[in-house]
Amino acid sequence: MPRIDLHLHTTYSDGSLPPAEVLLLARKAGVTALAITDHDIVDGIPEAIEAGRRLGIEIIPGIEVSSRHGETELHILGYFLDWQDPLLLPRLARLRAGRHERNSRIVEKLNNLGLTLTYEEVKARAGSDSVGRPHIARVLMEKGYVQSAKEAFDRFLGEDKPAYVPRDLPEPAEAIAWIRAARGLPVLAHPTWVRESAEGLSKLCERLKGAGLMGIEAHYSTHKPQQTADYLDMARRLDLLVTGGSDFHGLTKPDIEVGLGRGGLTVPEKLLEPLKKAAGVS
Template identity: 45%
Template sequence: MKFIDMHTHSTASDGVYRPKELVEYALEKGLSGIAITDHDTIDGIEEAVDHASIYKDFIVIPGIELSAEYHGEEVHILGYGIDYKNSSLKEKLRYLEKERRDRAYKIVSKLNSMGMKLDYESIMQTVQNGVVGRPHIARALVEHGYVKNLEEAFNKYLAQDAAAYVPRAKLSPQEAIGLIKAARGISVLAHPGLIQSDKIIEDILTLGIDGIEVYHSEHTGSLSRKFLEMAEEHNLFVTAGSDFHFPPDNDESYHGDLGSIKISLDSIQKLFRRA
């Protein structure tokens, strides 16, 4: 049976592998495909698609993970099979990229005021042509020895209500779903197990969303069963993904290794045929 990981990140956002390296790593893991779902950007898609074309039976699904907010809680909406050249989508993403850069500058300024000597321009150099996110700043904190690992960086400084947290502009779930649909994509609620309120999950499932990420590296078996029941109740598509950012290193992980959560390629192809 062939399998695909439907939730991956490249250097276009906060992953450590370039898109073409992500394709190669997926092949090493025995996968038959991946969905590229970088945060608020489509910049990694074309490189991944072009590189995958040299392989006969490997598929790259163009995707995105849009950040949204609902009643004060951050929620993420995945988009699959999007037209990544859609003008409305590209315009909104340019706005979100500027917001991310402004937020990163404010976070670094806060950390500097606390005595941590981080350089914003140096962090942006590590981002290169991608979009900056809190994990980039977390890695800088680790590299400078201010924290031991990414978890400590988030807990102490970067998580919501932590010392250097800065909110940023986010879409509403309705806006995120609308952008994906305008780009002829399939919208899916990402990692609902990371959302604190069941009421928020239930509300989002009634906003015209197409599916739910039932299987995720942070979901226990009981959570996956719960979300599978929700998907069946609302007649939604079921997806699965590791939320891969980088391979486990020194016992530190950020979500799951590539392919640690996967779904049959046949199931996803059926999903697209239904959509």
């Protein structure tokens, strides 16, 4: 069954596979179009475009920008953006610089807890400029301190855990503005992650729509059928575009497959046309 996947990560951020290998998995899953949405970096897009040409898979330039909502993070996906935009690139570079500062503090906390690792080891594991907690988790796995990325987050890296450090992030409206300025479509990622009631989420989306939000990720690997139905209803009520994706990472989320999520994900191919129309592309 033809399907699309508009939320994927590669080794250019915190995924464990390079774009070309992600696309091979996409072809196997019957994915006809996909978006590489690495965290705060667009460097993997050229490789994805080239692999897409070879494999006959349409590539949508994408990004996932982190923002701050209260005491937690809120992620904004961007689609069909000009990924070489001269304003966007330095903005993303500032986010990545903030990651380095935060990660150094996390490693320091881990050292104080008796775990031996250096940030140089973490950066070497990442292999790109977008370094995050999943890379720290992988180093902890390699050193035998934990058996899985989940254990690393549950014991050390997650919110309220002993090595957690919050990030200095833009407000959601600012992240949305960055994407709009690069002629992209800003979409709220994985709404189940937003710490709001159903009514609170609806009001938040309404406020963010006023700031330029254009869509919501209604189809997602961990959404239950009723949640997907609720988000589709919200999209209709608020006149928001609908997107969906697996949020594939590879090793750090081993139960998530490209195009299939946990096995029951289907992001309909028909969702692509309204996105293209909104972006003004054919």
